[in-house]
Amino acid sequence: MGRLLTVTGLTTEFRTERGTVRAVNDVSYTVDESEIVGLVGESGCGKSVSQLSVMQLVPNPPGKIMAGTVDFNGTNLLKYKRESREMCAIRGRDISMIFQEPMTSLNPALTVNRQMTEVLIEHLGTEPKTAREQSIDMLSQVGIPDPGKRVDDYPHQLSGGMRQRVMVAMAMLCNPKLIIADEATTALDATIQAQLLELLYDMVNKYKTALVMVTHNLGIVARYVHRINVMYAGRIVESGTVDEIWANPMHPYTEGLLKCVPKLGEKLVPIKGMPPSLVNRPDTCPFLARCRYRQKSCFEQSCSEMTCVEGTHYTTCSVLLGGQE
Amino acid sequence: MTTYVIRRVLHALVVVFIVSIIVFLLIRALPGDPIEMLVAQNASQEWTPEMVEELRRSKGLLDPVPVQYVKWFSQMARGDFGVSITHNYNIGDQIKDRAVVTLLIGLTAFLIGLVVGPLLGIISAIRRGKWVDNLVTVSANIGITAPQFWVAILLIFLFSMRLQILPIYGYTLPWVNLGQSIRQSILPVFVTALGPIASSARQTRSSVLEVLGEDYIRTAWAKGMNERKVLLKHILKNSLMPVVTLQGQMLRMIVGGSVVVERVFVIPGLGKFLVDAMLGRDYTVVQGSAVVMTIVVVLSSLIVDLLYGWIDPRIQYD
Numbered sequence: 156m157g158r159l160l161t162v163t164g165l166t167t168e169f170r171t172e173r174g175t176v177r178a179v180n181d182v183s184y185t186v187d188e189s190e191i192v193g194l195v196g197e198s199g200c201g202k203s204v205s206q207l208s209v210m211q212l213v214p215n216p217p218g219k220i221m222a223g224t225v226d227f228n229g230t231n232l233l234k235y236k237r238e239s240r241e242m243c244a245i246r247g248r249d250i251s252m253i254f255q256e257p258m259t260s261l262n263p264a265l266t267v268n269r270q271m272t273e274v275l276i277e278h279l280g281t282e283p284k285t286a287r288e289q290s291i292d293m294l295s296q297v298g299i300p301d302p303g304k305r306v307d308d309y310p311h312q313l314s315g316g317m318r319q320r321v322m323v324a325m326a327m328l329c330n331p332k333l334i335i336a337d338e339a340t341t342a343l344d345a346t347i348q349a350q351l352l353e354l355l356y357d358m359v360n361k362y363k364t365a366l367v368m369v370t371h372n373l374g375i376v377a378r379y380v381h382r383i384n385v386m387y388a389g390r391i392v393e394s395g396t397v398d399e400i401w402a403n404p405m406h407p408y409t410e411g412l413l414k415c416v417p418k419l420g421e422k423l424v425p426i427k428g429m430p431p432s433l434v435n436r437p438d439t440c441p442f443l444a445r446c447r448y449r450q451k452s453c454f455e456q457s458c459s460e461m462t463c464v465e466g467t468h469y470t471t472c473s474v475l476l477g478g479q480e
Numbered sequence: 481m482t483t484y485v486i487r488r489v490l491h492a493l494v495v496v497f498i499v500s501i502i503v504f505l506l507i508r509a510l511p512g513d514p515i516e517m518l519v520a521q522n523a524s525q526e527w528t529p530e531m532v533e534e535l536r537r538s539k540g541l542l543d544p545v546p547v548q549y550v551k552w553f554s555q556m557a558r559g560d561f562g563v564s565i566t567h568n569y570n571i572g573d574q575i576k577d578r579a580v581v582t583l584l585i586g587l588t589a590f591l592i593g594l595v596v597g598p599l600l601g602i603i604s605a606i607r608r609g610k611w612v613d614n615l616v617t618v619s620a621n622i623g624i625t626a627p628q629f630w631v632a633i634l635l636i637f638l639f640s641m642r643l644q645i646l647p648i649y650g651y652t653l654p655w656v657n658l659g660q661s662i663r664q665s666i667l668p669v670f671v672t673a674l675g676p677i678a679s680s681a682r683q684t685r686s687s688v689l690e691v692l693g694e695d696y697i698r699t700a701w702a703k704g705m706n707e708r709k710v711l712l713k714h715i716l717k718n719s720l721m722p723v724v725t726l727q728g729q730m731l732r733m734i735v736g737g738s739v740v741v742e743r744v745f746v747i748p749g750l751g752k753f754l755v756d757a758m759l760g761r762d763y764t765v766v767q768g769s770a771v772v773m774t775i776v777v778v779l780s781s782l783i784v785d786l787l788y789g790w791i792d793p794r795i796q797y798d
Contacts, residue, residue, distance in 0.1 A: 212701055214693075238707050247704030254702075259695040263794060264717040273713070274703050309793045325703065 165223035180389035196386035251326035388441035395468035405470035582749035593676030601684025623678025728784035
């Protein structure tokens with residue numbers, strides 16, 4: 156499997172009245188062709204912003220990508236301007252994105268048909284009639300009953316689950332190489348969520364599409380994902396395969412996360428404390444305040460680079476790594 | 481849809497009926513009556529109290545008020561607006577001629593407001609915080625707050641008296657003398673359009689800014705639409721919804737404003753007709769023109785409501 160996406164040193168900042176918020180801090184990760192990668196972390200840790208940065212969709216102002224490269228199939232996407240023709244040609248054709256809010260992510264004033272066919276017409280120059288047939292076909296593939304009729308509906312005539320199916324269909328239309336699902340199922344209820352995850356999984360397998368799953372649900376990760384990146388306060392703090400991380404979490408935050416996966420009959424162990432404010436943070440390890448393994452040296456040195464544990468397993472925690480040896 | 485339209489037309493009839501009663505009573509509540517005005521105008525003639533009383537009787541003004549109302553209303557329902565009390569002309573014919581003038585000026589102003597207002601609003605929203613935006617916002621605020629008569633007088637002073645490039649007053653129908661008509665229309669149309677332009681610009685600006693932050697605009701970008709397509713296909717239709725609702729109000733503003741504008745520029749339209757009749761206590765004329773203006777306003781609201789449903793598919797008529 157070839158390398159599809161290489162993100163290196165991605166840093167995104169927001170200018171606010173209280174100071175500069177570094178929402179994404181020196182983030183590096185890779186995605187291989189037809190690989191499913193999970194990006195895990197709690198709310199506000201920069202998962203979504205990192206993905207929006209890859210797509211250059213961070214609202215500017217106030218957001219700005221300060222540094223880094225996004226190498227997609229050999230081209231650095233960040234060298235293009237956000238509204239340039241080159242960037243628009245990649246969005247929706249090579250990289251698609253599915254968003255968290257199915258209720259508001261579709262345009263209320265346009266029919267499903269208009270919203271789907273415009274992708275094909277824009278990127279592939281498809282005839283409107285053919286585009287309509289292809290859209291209907293895609294709708295039936297994502298399990299929408301009576302797609303020939305539903306295609307002329309407006310979003311408000313569809314349920315939340317249906318709308319998210321439409322979003323999935325829309326993302327798949329141009330057969331992209333990479334789909335970024337940004338908490339795509341979080342807003343749906345549990346049964347629909349399960350159906351949609353299965354659907355997404357089937358679709359990316361069928362079309363050999365790579366998938367980045369942004370989520371805070373470790374259950375989802377364990378079931379579908381090949382590799383995990385754990386994010387905390389704007390940084391990736393640990394990465395590895397599911398097996399590696401589940402068996403041997405090498406960052407105190409990951410360990411804490413795994414302890415708060417609900418299991419029947421067991422008590423949850425929450426992580427104590429709150430995530431740090433991202434405004435003008437010092438450069439020390441972001442988890443320091445909540446860490447139970449912290450040592451004096453942690454307060455003095457800046458946050459470590461990702462270091463290999465073994466195989467593809469990397470962590471930023473030098474303490475646990477040191478203890479291991 | 482059909483039942484909705486029928487119901488709205490019935491509503492409209494009720495509104496016209498109520499307005500006709502109110503106008504009928506209010507004009508009679510004013511001190512003085514048309515006969516007194518008539519007598520005062522013809523003071524050279526010798527008037528005995530009996531002659532005045534006889535004149536009142538002949539005009540039907542001595543009947544009980546409800547009888548007068550029923551007589552007038554049933555006549556009007558058959559399309560006959562009657563005759564002016566003080567000047568004896570046919571009101572229907574007058575209204576027809578004058579409505580043409582008012583509509584020509586009003587509709588031109590309305591169309592200009594409809595195009596220019598949203599355009600300024602969109603430019604202003606896209607260039608948010610830049611000098612264009614500041615200029616539009618400040619001008620729009622002035623446009624909304626400045627009284628029409630004051631703006632009109634300033635413009636007459638500047639363009640007609642100082643620069644002497646536009647006529648001071650009067651109106652010529654375009655098919656009589658097009659050049660003259662256009663020159664005479666520029667100032668009144670501008671003054672009439674000022675409010676609608678300013679209101680629409682402000683409304684459009686804020687709704688475009690609101691739509692810009694919506695999730696589905698992010699979706700449109702994520703689908704690879706370029707700036708032009710995002711603006712034209714995704715932002716425009718959604719942000720024009722509130723602007724369309726505003727247009728009903730704009731039409732009402734224009735009809736109401738015609739009273740002031742036509743008076744300042746001495747234009748023989750419906751507005752000036754109404755004011756002159758009011759000052760002359762010409763009951764039948766006031767009643768007739770007020771009812772016609774009401775019908776225009778009510779009809780325009782209906783059209784706007786139907787348009788609104790066409791733009792926003794979530795609205796259903798039942």
